[in-house]
Amino acid sequence: MSTRESYAPGTPCWIDLMAPDVEAAKEFYTSLFGWTAQDSHDDDGTWIYTNFLHDGQVAAGLGRQPEEMSAAGMPPAWSTYVATGAVVSAWQPGSHRGAEVCNEPGTWSWNELMTRDLEAASAFYSAVFGWGYEDMPMPYGTYRVISGADEGGLGGLMAMPPNVPDEIPSYWTV
Incomplete structure (x- = not known):
């Protein structure tokens, strides 16, 4: 077995x-x-x-x-x-196509992945969703902005900072 x-x-x-x-x-x-x-x-x-x-x-x-x-x-x-290392959901729109308003005060505006393996996560999401990235240097590593068709940045990915305890898994935040 x-x-x-x-x-x-x-x-x-x-x-x-x-x-x-x-x-x-x-x-x-x-x-x-x-x-x-x-x-x-x-x-x-x-x-x-x-x-x-x-x-x-x-x-x-x-x-x-x-x-x-x-x-x-x-x-x-x-x-x-x-297995992605972080919980993520995929959406297939039907009569409910998703949020009707975003990027306004009081609404959802950004998604960000904190990951223990930035290269593997970037490759995974690129393969699954076709995402491209624009890298930005940060004091403790690279921040990857998810590039969208005509939307500008769709969110970001970054390596988990070294001071985060090992028992904290990779995660998406809004």
Whole structure:
């Protein structure tokens, strides 16, 4: 059996299924693959999420598909997650295209990644989103401004300052 304790940034590291009928999905996949379903509950006993175990080790997950997605006819969907070193979300616009106002006082205006590996993070986001960068020298290293088509700077990436404790992971901030 192939077991993992970690994943390099840019490596697929997790899969989970979003299904409208969680019990039917649990029954189907435990029967199909011989998985064991391990449910998680909140403090009042309400189901939150299911981990599927293969020979006692976590192999995949299962969450409930939001009702609005089911009502819109979206079928159950498996998602692949990629280890990036920092949590990031991707957006596919539908009727809600995103923020209607930004870069004004009292609104969102900048995103910034603090990373433990600036070169790997820059290469990853460039490959995934096609980002280019303009480097700016800073007292403790390089600040990379994400260059956009006609928007100017879209955000920035920078190496974690050396005085940040090792237990602080890479992270995005707004």
